[in-house]
Amino acid sequence: QSVLTQPPSASGTPGQRVTISCSGSSSNIGSNTVNWYQQLPGTAPKLLIYSNNQRPSGVPDRFSGSKSGTSASLAISGLQSEDEADYYCAAWDDSLNGQVFGGGTKLTVL
Amino acid sequence: QVQLQESGPGLVKPSETLSLTCAVSGYSISSGYYWGWIRQPPGKGLEWIGSIYHSGSTYYNPSLKSRVTISVDTSKNQFSLKLSSVTAADTAVYYCARQRVESDFDYWGQGTLVTVSS
Numbered sequence: 711q712s713v714l715t716q717p718p719s720a721s722g723t724p725g726q727r728v729t730i731s732c733s734g735s736s737s738n739i740g741s742n743t744v745n746w747y748q749q750l751p752g753t754a755p756k757l758l759i760y761s762n763n764q765r766p767s768g769v770p771d772r773f774s775g776s777k778s779g780t781s782a783s784l785a786i787s788g789l790q791s792e793d794e795a796d797y798y799c800a801a802w803d804d805s806l807n808g809q810v811f812g813g814g815t816k817l818t819v820l
Numbered sequence: 821q822v823q824l825q826e827s828g829p830g831l832v833k834p835s836e837t838l839s840l841t842c843a844v845s846g847y848s849i850s851s852g853y854y855w856g857w858i859r860q861p862p863g864k865g866l867e868w869i870g871s872i873y874h875s876g877s878t879y880y881n882p883s884l885k886s887r888v889t890i891s892v893d894t895s896k897n898q899f900s901l902k903l904s905s906v907t908a909a910d911t912a913v914y915y916c917a918r919q920r921v922e923s924d925f926d927y928w929g930q931g932t933l934v935t936v937s938s
Contacts, residue, residue, distance in 0.1 A: 712865060745924040747866075754915055754931050755858075755866065760924040798866055802922040808881050809856070809868040809919075 713738060714799050714812035721818040727787040730815045732799030734780050738810055742802040744782040746775055749796040749814075758797070759784060786817075794819045822846040824916050824929035832910075832936050838903040842916030842929060843896075850874045850894045854919040857890060857901045859912040860931075867912075871919050872899055906936045 715733040722728040732744065746759035757766050759775035762782065774785045782801075786793055799812040828840035842855070849855060856871035870880035872890045880888050884903070892899040903910060913933050917925035 743923060747925075754928040755925075756928070757924055757926050760920075760926070766926065800866075800868075800924070806882055807879060809871075809922075811866045811868065814865040 712813040713803060713806070713810035714801065716797075716799060716812035716815045718813065719816045719818065721820055722786075722789045723820050724789055724791065726789045727785060728789055728817065729786075730784045730797050730799075730817070732782045732784070732812050734782075734801060734810075736780060737805040738780075738801040738803040739777065739782055740780040741804055744775065744777050745800045746773075746784045747798045747800065749798065751795070755798065789819055791819045793817060822918060822927040824918065824927060826914060826916050826929045826932040828932060828934070830933060830935060832906055832934060833938050834907055834936055835905055838901070838906050838910060838914075838934055838936070840901045840914055840916075840932065840934070841898055842900070843898045844918075845897070847918070848894075849892060849897050849899065854921060855892065855899045856917050856919045856925060858915045858917060858925065859910075860915070861909075861912040869901065869903075869914075908936050910934070911936045 743761045747755040748758045749755045762777040763775045796814045803810045823845045825843045832838045854871040857869040872878045887904045889902040913931040915931045916929045918927040
């Protein structure tokens with residue numbers, strides 16, 4: 711059971727906007743920044759969003775992140791077939807004094 | 821460009837110690853950042869194992885703390901993971917990554933599969 715809760719799956723059609731939620735608690739999302747990772751099939755995770763809503767260089771602006779209270783969301787607009795991947799949220803947890811991940815959301819582009 | 825590469829045995833016997841090394845290139849470990857290990861059992865999600873600073877300061881996942889040791893060798897620009905008393909539940913792809921303090925992992929290795937089996 712992951713400390714951060716994500717829906718196991720999400721889907722959308724090309725061009726559509728999809729959002730993936732991540733729910734936590736006051737000890738993690740409520741008091742620290744949220745990061746998002748994209749894991750394409752058979753590859754290592756890649757940092758997609760850091761500090762709640764910042765994109766590393768090279769990440770398209772179709773990807774955006776937000777946080778409110780103890781929840782966070784990843785939005786993908788203009789969905790493309792190459793966006794089909796697993797997405798993980800993560801945050802520091804002050805109670806565990808460590809990094810916690812969500813269980814991951816498998817995004818399918820129909 | 822920062823690059824990380826994991827290395828170590830792909831097969832470990834139950835009750836033995838898993839040992840992996842992460843070689844870093846394109847950045848000096850001594851210059852800063854934390855350096856971490858994350859694992860992913862087949863078909864499952866990511867689990868943070870622990871992280872180390874170049875000074876040797878460490879912090880570990882509480883659920884693994886009793887079995888984990890992470891060390892750093894700044895002269896070789898690499899850091900290592902040891903996980904003792906392994907069982908089949910420790911079978912996973914193990915990743916090393918660079919970590920901003922109590923925050924994101926911005927560079928990752930390609931990962932190495934370690935299978936625990938007799």
